[in-house]
Amino acid sequence: MIAGPLAPVAPWRVIAAILLRDLTVARRELPYFLVRTALQPILFVIVFGYLLPKMGMISHDYSTTMLPGVVALSLALSAIQSVALPMMQDFGFTKEIEDRLLSPVPIQLVAVEKVFAGVLQGIVAALFVLPVARLIMGPISGLSFGNIPLLLAVTVLGGAAFSAMGLYLGTGIAPQQIGLMFSVIVAPMIMFGCTYYPWAGLSRVPVMKWLVLINPLVYVSEGMRAALTPEREHMPVLLILAALVLLTALFMWIGLKAFDKRAMS
Amino acid sequence: MNAIETRVLRKVYPALAVKKRRGVPAPPVPSPAGIVAIDALDLAVAEGEFFGVLGPNGAGKTTLIGILTTRVRITAGEAFVAGTNVATEPAAVRRRIGVVPQRPNPDRSLSVIENLVFHATYFGIARADAQRRGQELLERFDIGDKRDARVDQLSGGQQQRLMIARALTHDPQVVFLDEPTVGLDPQARLALWEILRELHGQGRTIIMSTHYMEEADQLCGRLAIIDQGKLLALDTPAALKSKAPGDTLVEVTFDGDASIAADSVRAIEGVSNAEARGPLLRVFSKRGGEVIPALINAGEVHGRIVRDIHLSRPSLETLFISLTGRKLT
Numbered sequence: 001m002i003a004g005p006l007a008p009v010a011p012w013r014v015i016a017a018i019l020l021r022d023l024t025v026a027r028r029e030l031p032y033f034l035v036r037t038a039l040q041p042i043l044f045v046i047v048f049g050y051l052l053p054k055m056g057m058i059s060h061d062y063s064t065t066m067l068p069g070v071v072a073l074s075l076a077l078s079a080i081q082s083v084a085l086p087m088m089q090d091f092g093f094t095k096e097i098e099d100r101l102l103s104p105v106p107i108q109l110v111a112v113e114k115v116f117a118g119v120l121q122g123i124v125a126a127l128f129v130l131p132v133a134r135l136i137m138g139p140i141s142g143l144s145f146g147n148i149p150l151l152l153a154v155t156v157l158g159g160a161a162f163s164a165m166g167l168y169l170g171t172g173i174a175p176q177q178i179g180l181m182f183s184v185i186v187a188p189m190i191m192f193g194c195t196y197y198p199w200a201g202l203s204r205v206p207v208m209k210w211l212v213l214i215n216p217l218v219y220v221s222e223g224m225r226a227a228l229t230p231e232r233e234h235m236p237v238l239l240i241l242a243a244l245v246l247l248t249a250l251f252m253w254i255g256l257k258a259f260d261k262r263a264m265s
Numbered sequence: 266m267n268a269i270e271t272r273v274l275r276k277v278y279p280a281l282a283v284k285k286r287r288g289v290p291a292p293p294v295p296s297p298a299g300i301v302a303i304d305a306l307d308l309a310v311a312e313g314e315f316f317g318v319l320g321p322n323g324a325g326k327t328t329l330i331g332i333l334t335t336r337v338r339i340t341a342g343e344a345f346v347a348g349t350n351v352a353t354e355p356a357a358v359r360r361r362i363g364v365v366p367q368r369p370n371p372d373r374s375l376s377v378i379e380n381l382v383f384h385a386t387y388f389g390i391a392r393a394d395a396q397r398r399g400q401e402l403l404e405r406f407d408i409g410d411k412r413d414a415r416v417d418q419l420s421g422g423q424q425q426r427l428m429i430a431r432a433l434t435h436d437p438q439v440v441f442l443d444e445p446t447v448g449l450d451p452q453a454r455l456a457l458w459e460i461l462r463e464l465h466g467q468g469r470t471i472i473m474s475t476h477y478m479e480e481a482d483q484l485c486g487r488l489a490i491i492d493q494g495k496l497l498a499l500d501t502p503a504a505l506k507s508k509a510p511g512d513t514l515v516e517v518t519f520d521g522d523a524s525i526a527a528d529s530v531r532a533i534e535g536v537s538n539a540e541a542r543g544p545l546l547r548v549f550s551k552r553g554g555e556v557i558p559a560l561i562n563a564g565e566v567h568g569r570i571v572r573d574i575h576l577s578r579p580s581l582e583t584l585f586i587s588l589t590g591r592k593l594t
Binding site for chain 1: 278331334335336337338355356357359360362364366368370371372373374375379380383384386387388389431
């Protein structure tokens with residue numbers, strides 16, 4: 001015989017169960033995940049942080065500029081991909097997300113959970129790249145871990161902004177256009193994200209200096225500079241944090257709208 | 266309390282934007298009001314019923330199940346599952362229902378048993394209980410040996426059984442199945458029928474859509490026949506069959522347009538109705554195949570030669586054709 005209806009479940013328990021599912025899957029795919037998100041930044045570190053300085057073509061000092069940018073890039077890339085790729089897959093032909101959309105919580109929470117999982121994966125990627133980059137480049141002058149709260153704030157907010165962006169890209173863009181998404185959105189974002197040069201350096205090209213402000217990656221790169229190499233010139237911390245909060249809210253808003261459209265017909 | 270209740274339920278999908286292409290004539294433009302998938306539908310299904318929704322492809326079956334399982338937005342009207350409003354309390358509805366989709370959609374990143382265990386934990390079931398229950402379900406559905414396999418190592422029938430097992434992990438009161446036997450071989454279909462009978466025997470309400478007459482006839486206590494979003498008939502399979510008009514459906518295919526012969530065919534003794542569709546003439550006969558010579562003759566008088574003749578005994582199929590003018594499959 002059938003029991004009555006299942007007792008109501010606290011939404012946080014449902015979300016925790018779905019998060020556990022995501023982390024279980026992520027743990028199994030960890031090597032692929034690290035290759036996918038950390039290889040590009042590490043290759044860059046090898047060329048610009050090791051080979052070129054060794055050849056004497058750029059100064060060793062460049063490492064100090066580049067390290068925070070590389071950490072920012074890994075964080076951003078992994079956060080975007082951790083949300084956008086599964087969303088595209090799950091809403092695509094296989095409709096795998098259906099079993100989570102049938103869980104007893106408002107469906108928006110399923111999207112929020114995914115963003116949260118994206119932040120965690122972004123942190124893992126950043127934590128992986130930081131020591132590897134330091135190892136390849138050798139001692140880095142001016143590197144400091146004196147401001148852990150700021151480092152944490154930039155990491156979490158940066159991860160949130162890019163996970164939320166991943167939510168929008170993964171649900172708002174047709175799966176056939178995924179290649180286009182990487183070449184038209186992600187590639188320019190990397191090149192103009194102040195990852196490989198400081199924002200202050202763009203004073204030589206004032207138009208660029210203002211144009212790049214629409215690029216979310218700029219704030220994560222500069223935030224990492226503020227946290228890891230505080231002695232060097234960087235954007236004001238307050239501006240960085242405010243921009244990241246605003247971007248997170250904006251992407252969350254359009255991301256949830258796009259998610260809703262895909263999840264309910 | 267009814268397991269399912271809908272009141273003047275209506276669902277309209279927004280019209281698709283039609284892209285113009287050079288050199289290609291524009292396809293007929295859908296009405297700007299959109300596509301009506303469910304139209305003023307009133308349904309009541311009692312607790313413990315095995316209820317079938319029968320209709321051809323595009324009749325609105327999947328939309329109806331989508332609405333009742335909180336996955337499709339309602340345009341107008343109301344729908345309740347186990348007394349809970351689908352639109353305003355979707356999470357509460359989801360606690361009470363199990364859903365078996367049209368196409369298996371297991372979580373491919375997880376193993377077979379994990380599909381069940383994680384799904385149960387989404388409903389607040391403790392992990393140890395979920396493990397035990399998952400194992401029981403796998404064994405009951407004869408996929409216990411695939412416990413740790415990846416889901417894509419399962420056959421179509423096994424995946425479908427996994428979907429049923431998943432729908433049952435949280436012990437739902439109402440189980441929805443959307444055309445569950447499409448694409449299964451006859452043996453797997455019969456095995457599935459057994460499972461469905463067993464679930465029903467346990468006191469669950471079962472709502473199943475299908476476009477197989479035989480399946481609806483064999484399994485369902487009551488049947489709703491829908492087409493183009495409208496309810497055309499609702500009764501037990503036996504009562505519906507007794508409503509089938511005429512005695513026998515005779516389908517005659519001519520070598521050209523059949524409509525010129527329709528009027529003279531209707532005048533033949535023993536013919537209760539005749540309807541032409543292109544070269545096809547559908548004749549409802551009170552005298553079975555006895556009218557066939559007269560039908561051939563009626564065609565010849567108008568210069569038409571018979572290409573094919575097909576007889577169907579009165580059945581849900583003939584009722585359906587008389588209601589909609591369309592075949593089910």
